[in-house]
Amino acid sequence: MRLTSNQRKALKWVGYPLLALLTFVFTLAYTFPYDRLKDKIVEGLSDTYDVSIMAVEPTLVPGTFVIKTMVLRTRPKTAEEKPVVVLIDEIEVDVGVMSAILWSVDFASIGIDIEAKIAGGSLGLEIEHEKGSNTVSLAAHTKMLPIGSMPGVAEAVGLPMTGGLTADIDVTLPKGKWSKANGNIKFSCIGCTVGDGVAKMKMKPPPGAANSRRAKRRNLFAGDGLTVPRLNLGAVLGEIAIKKGTGDIKTFSAKSQDGFLTMEGEIDFKDPFKESLFPGCMTFGFSEDLKTREPKFMGIEAGLPPKAKQPDGSYAIPTKGKLVELRFDVRRQCGQKSGSSANVASKRSRPRITTSSKDVKKVEPRKMPDLSKDDPEKDESDSEKDDSTESGPKIGRRFKGVKERAELLNAKDEAARDEDEAGEDEGEEEADEEEADGEEEEDGEEEAADDEEEAADGEEEEEVE
DSSP states (O other), rough: OOOOOOHHHHHHHHHHHHHHHHHHHHHHHSOOOOOHHHHHHHHHHHTTEEEEEEEEOOOSSSTEEEEEEEEEEOOOOSSSOOOOOOEEEEEEEOOOOOHHHHHHHTTTTTEEEEEETTTTEEEEEEEEEEETTTTEEEEEEEEEGGGGGGGHHHHSSSSSSOOOOOOOOEEEEEOOGGOOOOEEEEEEEEEHHHHHHSSSEEOOOOTTTTTTHHHHHHHTTTTTTTEEEOEEEEEEEEEEETTEEEEEEEEEEEEEETEEEEEEEEOOOOOOGGGOOOOEEEEEEOHHHHHHOOOOOOOGHSSSSGGGTTTTTEEEEEEBBBBGGEEEOOTTTTTTTTTTOOOOOOOOOOOOOOTTTTEEEEEOOOOOOOGGGGGGSHHHHHHHHHHHOOOOOOOGGTTTTTTHHHHHHHHHHHHHHHHHHHHHHHHHHHHHHHHHHHHHHHHHHHHHHHHHHHHHHHHHHHOOO
């Protein structure tokens, strides 16, 4: 098949730019400073981990490179905490050079694919960023990934964990924000364990209640901590539905011969992700086999709040705080809102105090009772003699002579007041005379002191002459 002259011209216009672009891509891929990329990766992770990388090398496909033998080592926050070492055998990163070039001119979205092999498990991660809507899509898949080697797991749980994690994650972040996330998360862990018989679990006392009797009972192991044996979690299954930044836990359960564990509640995603909150409820129970096998560990029941114990012997404790630093709220019960009282119905209602004129009843002046009703068989002659007031009430026989006695008492009171006033006047005059004498004595002392000073000055002048 022979090409026409127009076809050959069109092929030249398309072929030469394409050849130039491919030449540029391959040249960039094989001349890229991967040593500087290695330093940038180490620098980006150095805030949290001690990082070491054997090598960063390109592959035959342009835009793809391999990180060989990366070791991440956590920094313990306390002297008792042991560092966690994460060994990553290989990480293959596909930047997508063509999509990056087109994305730079607003023709497409950029995507990054990551494949990693970690201690016998695998991790696949796809990140896609749409330039127009600024939406980030995350899709991750793990298969038998060692949960103990995952960064942040030991810090969140507070104890070492083992087991293979298999998870499927599909999340969309509008404008790159977790607070607006939508998606779904499913995971399972086969043969998971927590604790190793060496690490200790500590219960921190609540602030302001460290010296109370209840706090000491609840935090029995707050000092040296409680050694946790290896507890078998069995098969762990979980599913979380995320809608508008809220993760609804559909399923989170674990059951084995050592007991059971369930989690309920909603995850409140925040930006950044480490600020996400989990106000939920954790329910757990211990089997009789574990109680017989580990009697010392079962002393943990003495440190649990009595209100957390359920009728079937299990315990339900509310969770609080950040998702990556989970804590327990022992002051509340599951289903009770934070800050609310358990005895809301027993609260006393306080009377309402108001100054509104509408609510104030009109108070009438008290009236003098008619004392004549107490003595129906009164003597009219006596009443005429005793009742000397025209406007006042009539006074019966039993109150005869009350007016005279009242006048006599009033006269005595006036005489006593006159005597007191006279005594007060005399006391004031004496006090004034004492103050005057004191002032004269002070003036005399000051004059004597001045005379002594003048005499001393005169003697000094004579000595000088």
